[in-house]
Amino acid sequence: MAQLSYRDAVAAAIAQEMRRDERVVLFGEDTAAAGGVFKTTVGLFEEFGPRRVKDTPISELAILGAAMGAAMTGLRPVAEIMFSDFLACCWDYVANEIAKTRYMSDGQISLPLVIRTANGAGSRFGAQHSQSVENWAMSVPGLKVVAPSSPADAKGLLAAAIRDPDPVVFFEHKSLLANKAEVPEGEHVEPLGKAKVLREGGDITVIALAAMVPRALKAAETLAADHGISATVIDVRSLVPLDAKTLLAESARTGRVFTVEENPRLCGWGAEIASVIQEEIFDALKGPIVRITTPHVPLPAADQLEDAVVPSVARIVAEVRRTLDSRRAA
Amino acid sequence: MAQLSYRDAVAAAIAQEMRRDERVVLFGEDTAAAGGVFKTTVGLFEEFGPRRVKDTPISELAILGAAMGAAMTGLRPVAEIMFSDFLACCWDYVANEIAKTRYMSDGQISLPLVIRTANGAGSRFGAQHSQSVENWAMSVPGLKVVAPSSPADAKGLLAAAIRDPDPVVFFEHKSLLANKAEVPEGEHVEPLGKAKVLREGGDITVIALAAMVPRALKAAETLAADHGISATVIDVRSLVPLDAKTLLAESARTGRVFTVEENPRLCGWGAEIASVIQEEIFDALKGPIVRITTPHVPLPAADQLEDAVVPSVARIVAEVRRTLDSRRAA
Amino acid sequence: MSLTREAHPAHRSHEIPEATRLRLFQLQVEIRYCEKRAYDLFLQNLVKGTSHLALGQEAVAAGFAAAMNPDDYSFCTYRGHHHTLARGASMLSVLGELMGRQCGLMKGKGGSMHLTSVAHGVMGSYAIVGAHLPIAAGAAWSAQYRGTKQVACAFFGDGATNIGAFHEALNLAAVWKLPVIFCCENNLYMEYTPISAVTAVKNPAADRAASYGLERQVIDGNDADIVYSAARDALTKARSGGGPSLIECLTYRHSGHSRADPAKYRPKEELEEWLKRDPVTLYRARLLATGIAEAKLAQIESEVMAKLDRATEAAKASPTPSLESAMTDVWADGGHAWRN
Amino acid sequence: MSLTREAHPAHRSHEIPEATRLRLFQLQVEIRYCEKRAYDLFLQNLVKGTSHLALGQEAVAAGFAAAMNPDDYSFCTYRGHHHTLARGASMLSVLGELMGRQCGLMKGKGGSMHLTSVAHGVMGSYAIVGAHLPIAAGAAWSAQYRGTKQVACAFFGDGATNIGAFHEALNLAAVWKLPVIFCCENNLYMEYTPISAVTAVKNPAADRAASYGLERQVIDGNDADIVYSAARDALTKARSGGGPSLIECLTYRHSGHSRADPAKYRPKEELEEWLKRDPVTLYRARLLATGIAEAKLAQIESEVMAKLDRATEAAKASPTPSLESAMTDVWADGGHAWRN
Numbered sequence A, B: 001m002a003q004l005s006y007r008d009a010v011a012a013a014i015a016q017e018m019r020r021d022e023r024v025v026l027f028g029e030d031t032a033a034a035g036g037v038f039k040t041t042v043g044l045f046e047e048f049g050p051r052r053v054k055d056t057p058i059s060e061l062a063i064l065g066a067a068m069g070a071a072m073t074g075l076r077p078v079a080e081i082m083f084s085d086f087l088a089c090c091w092d093y094v095a096n097e098i099a100k101t102r103y104m105s106d107g108q109i110s111l112p113l114v115i116r117t118a119n120g121a122g123s124r125f126g127a128q129h130s131q132s133v134e135n136w137a138m139s140v141p142g143l144k145v146v147a148p149s150s151p152a153d154a155k156g157l158l159a160a161a162i163r164d165p166d167p168v169v170f171f172e173h174k175s176l177l178a179n180k181a182e183v184p185e186g187e188h189v190e191p192l193g194k195a196k197v198l199r200e201g202g203d204i205t206v207i208a209l210a211a212m213v214p215r216a217l218k219a220a221e222t223l224a225a226d227h228g229i230s231a232t233v234i235d236v237r238s239l240v241p242l243d244a245k246t247l248l249a250e251s252a253r254t255g256r257v258f259t260v261e262e263n264p265r266l267c268g269w270g271a272e273i274a275s276v277i278q279e280e281i282f283d284a285l286k287g288p289i290v291r292i293t294t295p296h297v298p299l300p301a302a303d304q305l306e307d308a309v310v311p312s313v314a315r316i317v318a319e320v321r322r323t324l325d326s327r328r329a330a
Numbered sequence C, D: 001m002s003l004t005r006e007a008h009p010a011h012r013s014h015e016i017p018e019a020t021r022l023r024l025f026q027l028q029v030e031i032r033y034c035e036k037r038a039y040d041l042f043l044q045n046l047v048k049g050t051s052h053l054a055l056g057q058e059a060v061a062a063g064f065a066a067a068m069n070p071d072d073y074s075f076c077t078y079r080g081h082h083h084t085l086a087r088g089a090s091m092l093s094v095l096g097e098l099m100g101r102q103c104g105l106m107k108g109k110g111g112s113m114h115l116t117s118v119a120h121g122v123m124g125s126y127a128i129v130g131a132h133l134p135i136a137a138g139a140a141w142s143a144q145y146r147g148t149k150q151v152a153c154a155f156f157g158d159g160a161t162n163i164g165a166f167h168e169a170l171n172l173a174a175v176w177k178l179p180v181i182f183c184c185e186n187n188l189y190m191e192y193t194p195i196s197a198v199t200a201v202k203n204p205a206a207d208r209a210a211s212y213g214l215e216r217q218v219i220d221g222n223d224a225d226i227v228y229s230a231a232r233d234a235l236t237k238a239r240s241g242g243g244p245s246l247i248e249c250l251t252y253r254h255s256g257h258s259r260a261d262p263a264k265y266r267p268k269e270e271l272e273e274w275l276k277r278d279p280v281t282l283y284r285a286r287l288l289a290t291g292i293a294e295a296k297l298a299q300i301e302s303e304v305m306a307k308l309d310r311a312t313e314a315a316k317a318s319p320t321p322s323l324e325s326a327m328t329d330v331w332a333d334g335g336h337a338w339r340n
């Protein structure tokens, strides 16, 4: 095992797959010589050259359109949309073209492609460069949606996404890029569609994604140490396909479920998962499923303001305590 | 009261507001001389002339961009995006620009504008012209989201949307356009943010929107007549602002809640409403909230296939019965 | 708008082999008859949903298809029946799709606006205006990358030239020197609005060519020989690494924009003028004038009609798709499961 | 890329009144000093987030602002500090926003990339490349509709010319003959990639003008007099109903794309050549050469510096915004409630 940063793990996954499969190509704005504005594609241009690693104009429609055309004719493109906010600039491709073409063509057309994008808050970039929009992608049938929280998963899940025969939107969280941890050396592929139970506890089940995972873990430590509340923490990792089995089993075990989401409150992935859980294991629930989310506001730029709205460790702890207290009182 | 079709009610609302307020302008593709491809703007060009009622090129970015620029400088634009599927082509304007600009400018900029769009299935137009995407808009902070089910509401809510100081995405359902019903004559404005209880019943609460409202009502009749199940039916009408009070009160009254949504399953408005209800009136629930939705697939074009996926009266009846039976059995 | 022949390749009918010219005729006849039949089937309520006929625009599809290699790619719009037929998809599979039958190209899942026949190089018909232009560029990039000498051809309307995707696709294609041909069928109207009312230049495609370092080409899109020659030249250029072309074909649709449109907004004289330039009639006359026997042409016509009649009956007899098929092929595994 | 003066208005410094020329100088000095200060404040970690300095591009902002009426509209990008200052927003309010303080233009809610000062006609800075071009067209349409003779000016980079919104905005503006000026600050690079590597034409904006029936204009964007004259002409044209203009200003950013960028990708000679053409230095020299006293210029400089020092101290002393403000102004009622 080597220590690798999340950003280097991304590059390592792409390199691994490009070495393995000549059909894999990488492109986007400043992804080639510059190594990506987040330095997640460093070294690829040098290793694979300008034929396989390309810079594009600022043309998000053309980037995803080209990825789609290339995918349906035998390539396995990995297209970068620099910030996930800019998915809005090419949402037609994500939601109407890429997601629906296999279905509309009755399976004649396959689209093995990956849309990589930098997601999430924490960099004080303001409302148009900080969003978490996994829920946008989750709401569209025909897309797989993956968002790793660790370097090892960044590598393994991205490799799996590149090998997957279906389109995958792959969210790389900006605030995790510098995180370092053990990453398996050599070929590393982690199957899509498996949630990961990171911590086992008997009182509550906390379901988190991406940057909210380390926060949920820290909150669990505090809850255990300071309040005697023992928490299971699950990293969803893949919203589509969703590992509903694991989520349901772990939720049923404690009967008290919390989701921790970075996206604004309404119609987030937490709403979907909460709806599934309450519908399928209603009788196992000891109280309502509580969603801890960013409130339904755009993201402010100033550091204190951004920190005030995105779920923090302290807020997770407080929400869990408030919920358990109020249920006890009731 | 006059009998008016839903499509004529839309035109009547715009005419009412244009007569009242010189700042109101209407534009979009084929909205002027042609009266709109859905004939929802018939007569406006004739009455208000080419200065106030305009045709645009096929340029969805320019349409919403222009609406935004006009709104922040003193006009009250009503912009048409022909099919709601095409919101994907200008999603940057909807989600990143229009929704966030008041907030980012700390209130310096106001955007009193309406995006009108034809939504929903039933016309056998296939996957790129039939979607219900109210949930896309609901997921973005800063947008009001309205979807009327009746001609009277089409008029009253659209008038209110035009008067509203905030941006409103207004969904006109294609399969309701030909429906005729009583519409108040003279000035008619219906406040945003109020759900409407269309039918009172003691056994279950059915929450529906737009084209699903008449289906929910028919299903309620069948449930009462054939199965002795008495249903409350609520038309949500406005997803943002959401009349959570009414939804919670009516849900608590029966303890058995169903949502009926046309959008594909994941992260729909039903997930949001179900999550709110289970969180806030958990103890009043006698069983899980059940979402009746289009499955998570793109929409097929052929009539039988389309009918097979969009929630039908028969499916609503069957789902309600299955749910009540299984709870009874449990 | 009058036909200009300014930038198009010289009229070279005499250089086109007779077999090719007969093929151009046959393709146009097939499209014409099949589109008319589609219209009849609407009237019988056997085609649900909408449909965008290409009556009057046959020469563009025939000219391109005759010039393309079998493994070249076509990318079409909702108005794509003509291109799909011209590339070789059967009338049965096209009419069947319009009618939502099991025999349809996509078994009713796509419908009239999304005809796709990968076996014939028809890589989809896209109903979001302009969306397929970048996709075609991507397919061309893939061909370039794989070194296959395939060319991608994207067909679109005048109205599509004002959408952002047009701009982005043309620029990318030019920068990467992609083997792609952008073929604008300028039929003077978007839906109900004349293109001239909403466009800053006279020729919506050709007058933008310079923005991408491309040559200005406006051709008579109702003359299959001219289209064929222009397509052949552009294909040759693309195959030999010369990069993209943008060709504006002047043409006219004989019917309304879609099923719902009686097309009352069009001046009577304009319609009459264009009906006089009916590509099928003109081409037939030219073949006769260059010595091809009337009987030969009549034979082609009757064979097409017989095939069409058989296709129509077969489509009518074809079952509607199973309801389960609505739940298939969201994913490559054939299913739709989003969870375990 | 060498400076061409081909299509720009003749160099007419002598026609510009002295007071205006002093204003052009002062605006450039203010931007230069304030941007440098912003950089210092980064280094002190008092500016969080990102920031895109306009060092080297002062002449464009000064030239336009000096030519515009107070009620004209500016639409900027994330690289918008220079335009915001030039239109009259205070250094305090700009630096305060960069530092996320209560005294900031938007009290920290927008940040460096979204400077907005409606009181000064700055109708926002937009961080999605190209997004503001259609918005500017809309503001121009509103001015035309209301008959106010206001003009909207949109400032954007070379990279923005390859995005769809550019195309759609220019076409709409031309068709509706809107009083809007599209000003491209061509600084040769998008983020780290040279614009020439990703663009089909040499002049990314000007070479597209013909696509919208507009005149080709490329000017020296480092010469405030030239920018001022070109802006004045375009403003006059717009105000008198002559429709939109597209002006490409050749310029160069002295620092990296953003805070994170050391700009190593730029050839040393290129940077040196452009530093020799520093707009502020050149303009100072020209004023001296045309007889304005050194003391006068030094006085302007020291006054700006004094004001900047005061602004810096005041910004540092300004409190951070209350946390509640994160929940305000989603709606026109000042709140954020999405439900009752």
Ligand SMILES: Cc1ncc(C[n+]2csc(CCOP(=O)(O)OP(=O)(O)O)c2C)c(N)n1
Residues within 6 Å of the ligand: B029, B058, B060, B082, B086, B089, C079, C127, C128, C129, C156, C157, C158, C159, C160, C161, C187, C189, C190, C191, C257
């Ligand atoms: C992005 C988008 N906007 C609007 C439409 C609705 N629409 C369908 S066809 C059409 C007109 C297209 O005109 P043109 O490109 O000239 O093609 P034609 O129909 O004439 O072949 C419009 C506006 C659409 N499908 N997609």
Ligand SMILES: Cc1ncc(C[n+]2csc(CCOP(=O)(O)OP(=O)(O)O)c2C)c(N)n1
Residues within 6 Å of the ligand: A029, A058, A060, A082, A086, A089, D079, D127, D128, D129, D130, D156, D157, D158, D159, D160, D161, D187, D189, D190, D191, D257
């Ligand atoms: C739609 C979109 N794509 C990509 C970006 C990321 N981005 C920010 S600035 C920039 C470069 C812009 O270059 P240019 O237009 O030349 O302006 P400059 O920064 O040189 O002033 C890019 C790619 C963005 N903000 N928006």
Ligand SMILES: [Mg+2]
Residues within 6 Å of the ligand: C157, C158, C159, C185, C186, C187, C188, C189, C190
């Ligand atoms: Mg047309």
Ligand SMILES: [Mg+2]
Residues within 6 Å of the ligand: D157, D158, D159, D185, D186, D187, D188, D189, D190
């Ligand atoms: Mg630049």
